[in-house]
Amino acid sequence: MDARLIRNFSIIAHIDHGKSTLADQLLLKSGTITEREFRSQILDDLDIERDRGITVKARSVTIDYVYQGETYELNLIDTPGHVDFHYEVSRSLAACEGALLLIDAFQGVQAQTVANAYAAIEADLEIVPVVNKIDLAVTRIDEVLDEVETVLGLDGTDALRVSAKAGMNIESVFEAIIERLPPPAGVAKNPFKALVFDSKYDKYRGVVTYVRVVDGSVCKGDNIRFMREGVSSEVIELGQFRPGLVPCDELRPGQVGYILTGVKELNRITIGDTVTMARAPAAEPLPGYQKPKQMVFCGMYPLDATGFESLRDELQKLSLNDSSFSFQPETSDALGFGFRCGFLGMLHMEIVQQRLEREQDMDLIQTAPNVTYEIVNRRGDVMVIDNPQDVPDAGEIQEFKEPIARVTFIVPADNVGTIMQLSQDRRGIYKNTEFLGPQRAQVIYELPLSEIVYDMYDKLKSVTRGYGTMDYEIIGFEAADLVKMDVLVKGERVDALSTIVHRTTSDRRGRALVKRLKTEINKHQFEIAIQAAIGAKIIARETISAFRKNVTAKCYGGDISRKRKLLEKQKAGKKRMKQFGAVEIPQKAFLSVLEANRDE
Amino acid sequence: MKPSDVDVYAPPENSHVSPRALYVHVPFCRHRCGYCDFTLVADKDDLVPAYLKALENEVNRLDGEYEVDTIFIGGGTPTHLSTKQMERLAEILLSRFQLTAGGEFSVEANPDGLSDDIMKTLSGIGVNRISLGVQSFDPEVLKTLERQHTPVEAQAVIERSVDIFAQVSLDLIFGVPGQTFDSWIATLEAARQFPVRHISTYGLTFEKGTDFYRRLQQGRIQVAPDDLERDMYAAAMSQLARAGVPQYEISNFAAVGAECRHNTVYWQANEYFAFGPGAARYVNGVRSTNARNVSRWIHCWLNGKSALQEVEQLSDEEKRREAVFLGLRLVEGIDVSVFRDRFSSDVVEIANASAQQHLQTGLLEIADNHLRLTLDGRFLADTVMADFL
Numbered sequence: 001m002d003a004r005l006i007r008n009f010s011i012i013a014h015i016d017h018g019k020s021t022l023a024d025q026l027l028l029k030s031g032t033i034t035e036r037e038f039r040s041q042i043l044d045d046l047d048i049e050r051d052r053g054i055t056v057k058a059r060s061v062t063i064d065y066v067y068q069g070e071t072y073e074l075n076l077i078d079t080p081g082h083v084d085f086h087y088e089v090s091r092s093l094a095a096c097e098g099a100l101l102l103i104d105a106f107q108g109v110q111a112q113t114v115a116n117a118y119a120a121i122e123a124d125l126e127i128v129p130v131v132n133k134i135d136l137a138v139t140r141i142d143e144v145l146d147e148v149e150t151v152l153g154l155d156g157t158d159a160l161r162v163s164a165k166a167g168m169n170i171e172s173v174f175e176a177i178i179e180r181l182p183p184p185a186g187v188a189k190n191p192f193k194a195l196v197f198d199s200k201y202d203k204y205r206g207v208v209t210y211v212r213v214v215d216g217s218v219c220k221g222d223n224i225r226f227m228r229e230g231v232s233s234e235v236i237e238l239g240q241f242r243p244g245l246v247p248c249d250e251l252r253p254g255q256v257g258y259i260l261t262g263v264k265e266l267n268r269i270t271i272g273d274t275v276t277m278a279r280a281p282a283a284e285p286l287p288g289y290q291k292p293k294q295m296v297f298c299g300m301y302p303l304d305a306t307g308f309e310s311l312r313d314e315l316q317k318l319s320l321n322d323s324s325f326s327f328q329p330e331t332s333d334a335l336g337f338g339f340r341c342g343f344l345g346m347l348h349m350e351i352v353q354q355r356l357e358r359e360q361d362m363d364l365i366q367t368a369p370n371v372t373y374e375i376v377n378r379r380g381d382v383m384v385i386d387n388p389q390d391v392p393d394a395g396e397i398q399e400f401k402e403p404i405a406r407v408t409f410i411v412p413a414d415n416v417g418t419i420m421q422l423s424q425d426r427r428g429i430y431k432n433t434e435f436l437g438p439q440r441a442q443v444i445y446e447l448p449l450s451e452i453v454y455d456m457y458d459k460l461k462s463v464t465r466g467y468g469t470m471d472y473e474i475i476g477f478e479a480a481d482l483v484k485m486d487v488l489v490k491g492e493r494v495d496a497l498s499t500i501v502h503r504t505t506s507d508r509r510g511r512a513l514v515k516r517l518k519t520e521i522n523k524h525q526f527e528i529a530i531q532a533a534i535g536a537k538i539i540a541r542e543t544i545s546a547f548r549k550n551v552t553a554k555c556y557g558g559d560i561s562r563k564r565k566l567l568e569k570q571k572a573g574k575k576r577m578k579q580f581g582a583v584e585i586p587q588k589a590f591l592s593v594l595e596a597n598r599d600e
Numbered sequence: 601m602k603p604s605d606v607d608v609y610a611p612p613e614n615s616h617v618s619p620r621a622l623y624v625h626v627p628f629c630r631h632r633c634g635y636c637d638f639t640l641v642a643d644k645d646d647l648v649p650a651y652l653k654a655l656e657n658e659v660n661r662l663d664g665e666y667e668v669d670t671i672f673i674g675g676g677t678p679t680h681l682s683t684k685q686m687e688r689l690a691e692i693l694l695s696r697f698q699l700t701a702g703g704e705f706s707v708e709a710n711p712d713g714l715s716d717d718i719m720k721t722l723s724g725i726g727v728n729r730i731s732l733g734v735q736s737f738d739p740e741v742l743k744t745l746e747r748q749h750t751p752v753e754a755q756a757v758i759e760r761s762v763d764i765f766a767q768v769s770l771d772l773i774f775g776v777p778g779q780t781f782d783s784w785i786a787t788l789e790a791a792r793q794f795p796v797r798h799i800s801t802y803g804l805t806f807e808k809g810t811d812f813y814r815r816l817q818q819g820r821i822q823v824a825p826d827d828l829e830r831d832m833y834a835a836a837m838s839q840l841a842r843a844g845v846p847q848y849e850i851s852n853f854a855a856v857g858a859e860c861r862h863n864t865v866y867w868q869a870n871e872y873f874a875f876g877p878g879a880a881r882y883v884n885g886v887r888s889t890n891a892r893n894v895s896r897w898i899h900c901w902l903n904g905k906s907a908l909q910e911v912e913q914l915s916d917e918e919k920r921r922e923a924v925f926l927g928l929r930l931v932e933g934i935d936v937s938v939f940r941d942r943f944s945s946d947v948v949e950i951a952n953a954s955a956q957q958h959l960q961t962g963l964l965e966i967a968d969n970h971l972r973l974t975l976d977g978r979f980l981a982d983t984v985m986a987d988f989l
Binding site: 545548558564568 | 874910
């Protein structure tokens with residue numbers, strides 16, 4: 001394949017701006033798939049992604065397109081579309097030369113449009129702005145193009161105007177990809193070098209490695225080497241995504257495809273790694289590789305101690321498909337043996353948990369998430385804390401540091417005041433406001449990450465009635481007056497309910513938490529005290545009275561099956577609880593810390 | 601089990617448990633009350649003729665003629681039908697089912713719009729027991745429940761019913777948002793003034809899909825406090841017992857000999873026929889429920905096709921467990937000898953294995969050759985029963 005005829009590109013967009021629809025249109029219009037195959041093949045292959053309309057895993061597809069008598073090979077490398085997946089986005093972009101920046105003709109530039117556009121600029125990509133949904137009844141295309149210029153500094157005059165849904169002007173997209181994006185600039189005679197931009201585990205084939213060839217070429221039978229991990233292996237099969245895995249003989253500079261090596265161990269291929277030849281290796285690996293940084297952690301415990309090993313297996317499988325997820329064993333007095341899992345953010349955490357429960361049918365106890373902290377102790381050592389249980393005694397701590405994020409909000413101009421109040425209440429430091437036009441503004445704050453992960457996104461959506469968007473990046477750690485808050489249930493400390501809070505908000509948080517726990521823990525046949533404490537000092541208390549009635553009179557006529565099912569459900573509900581002494585604490589209660597903050 | 605796997609209309613095999621009871625569901629009401637999740641359509645009287653035709657088809661799907669000890673026409677509001685329609689309904693049923701001499705024939709009715717004519721019609725077709733949805737004698741509570749009648753109207757209807765039917769039963773609801781303990785006591789008092797020998801009391805539940813449930817989710821109404829509900833239930837037990845109408849089942853109270861024979865069939869885990877949308881039957885060891893969507897049920901049966909929501913073939917183990925949780929609803933409990941004869945297993949052993957802690961903490965007891973809930977146990981019946989499943 002002549003590199004001149006190859007184009008590697010991504011589509012980047014804010015959520016719901018039509019990225020998947022445009023991708024589908026490109027596949028349909030180019031004949032890569034037929035109408036009939038369309039439904040079954042192109043939907044995101046994970047239920048959770050389908051449910052949420054969010055692409056979590058990068059996908060890739062090779063499209064053949066005939067333009068002015070020549071057949072071009074267009075490789076679409078899809079990017080994850082959520083704020084949590086910055087690193088995955090950057091990895092996918094590093095495999096491209098250009099990007100289509102898709103913007104909704106009515107909603108205009110949103111927080112993730114900005115974040116993704118900056119990521120593409122940083123990756124030095126050629127960017128083609130594409131205004132989508134031009135067939136909407138109400139559009140504001142001119143204003144949107146102004147935003148593209150003022151906010152992103154991109155030239156809006158050559159922007160494409162399309163409707164992916166209606167299939168309007170899709171040819172102009174192909175034309176722009178071919179005419180405006182540069183072909184890859186690899187050197188065929190250099191040693192083979194390719195970027196691993198994704199991987200997935202396949203039960204039958206082992207690890208499927210997604211690569212973008214930079215220099216040289218690779219064939220079946222070659223002995224290759226993953227430079228960062230130091231793993232060598234023979235290429236058993238290689239091929240392209242059309243859109244299923246279709247084998248070919250060789251991948252040449254600029255091409256995108258997959259490699260099967262027979263590596264079955266889940267953790268031996270890391271994403272962002274560089275592949276080269278074992279014998280004639282490239283001198284340097286590709287730049288930009290970083291270990292993904294987990295900023296949000298939570299404990300995951302099998303409900304039943306016998307589930308520990310199978311939970312480990314499942315976490316291992318997940319971590320292959322998702323290099324940004326980490327886990328290590330830990331123990332809790334309350335919950336027994338489990339794992340401390342690290343995530344990029346809250347959504348990432350929810351997705352992993354749901355995938356475990358849905359795909360593996362595992363019953364899990366999940367503790368409330370916390371961000372990662374740094375503590376400098378009296379001896380001057382720096383400890384990284386990703387579990388509140390590891391916080392040393394107050395006397396040991398010299399400095400308690402938390403991660404700070406720079407948050408970009410894009411909100412209707414009317415909501416600027418509310419957003420500022422919201423950020424101020426969460427210990428934010430105001431940085432800057434910029435009006436994107438008469439209607440909308442960009443507000444920048446520095447906020448403790450802990451304050452963001454809990455509820456910022458929900459709060460933003462509710463105060464702006466869904467019109468506000470946000471994005472953030474971690475800028476560093478700063479010292480703060482933080483304390484560990486414990487929870488005692490019937491006099492017993494439940495370590496899995498401990499949290500790290502700011503001292504000034506601890507009373508309020510403590511009260512909200514015990515109040516919330518009161519609603520989560522069912523009545524028992526005896527009274528239960530729930531207390532929040534800092535050190536030995538009790539700061540809040542609630543009491544759950546003994547339960548006195550649990551009988552539903554109604555028997556639904558003769559519908560015994562229904563009554564039985566209700567009772568079975570009640571019984572099954574008990575299954576999702578963990579026994580602490582005589583008290584049963586439901587799974588959901590361990591997330592109360594989160595909910596309590598939302599209630600405030 | 602898929603509905604298509606079994607013919608729920610196959611004639612009952614001849615055995616000592618074959619059905620001796622018939623339930624028919626009439627899904628019409630003038631208004632759907634905010635708490636109600638029963639199978640019904642409100643203000644859709646134009647569907648009645650189609651319903652009757654569909655019912656005829658469903659009844660005729662069963663081959664043969666059967667003698668039954670009890671018939672129960674429930675709803676909805678069966679008395680919402682016109683006299684002509686009610687006669688037609690009776691004709692359909694009685695063409696295939698014959699009530700034994702001395703059998704019980706119940707109909708549910710609402711005080712709202714219950715005319716003398718319809719009562720005469722009921723009496724004429726052989727109805728000898730009427731169950732009145734009085735719910736409360738407190739106008740405020742009736743309003744909250746969105747009932748369409750006043751306490752005065754209810755009184756008049758009860759008085760007329762007592763003259764016409766051998767058995768009259770009143771339904772009362774407690775634990776209604778805003779209902780006070782005193783209001784409940786007054787309702788119980790008022791009920792005792794009538795010569796009725798059967799009363800059912802229901803603690804209000806918030807069922808998914810109801811308006812009440814939605815309002816509860818939105819925080820617009822509150823569930824009655826646990827303690828208040830317990831006190832109300834306890835008051836019903838003591839007050840009604842004093843009035844000569846003692847409790848005989850979780851939600852039912854009757855003078856000796858006035859217990860509802862039809863409902864007792866359910867609690868004793870015996871079999872019964874059922875017809876109409878949402879109706880649940882138990883025949884040949886198979887529990888099945890008709891489609892709860894009224895128009896779907898009608899549409900199917902107008903075309904001669906069955907409309908089932910679910911079908912469950914019970915294993916012997918399931919039958920046994922079900923008999924325990926149902927039998928515990930009865931105050932007298934489960935007769936150990938009868939249980940042994942029927943299931944060839946010892947109910948005391950089952951209790952020791954599944955619900956030991958309840959025997960220890962005194963929610964369950966074994967006395968007079970019966971396994972039963974204690975008085976304390978009745979307040980926590982669901983907790984206890986769930987452990988037998």
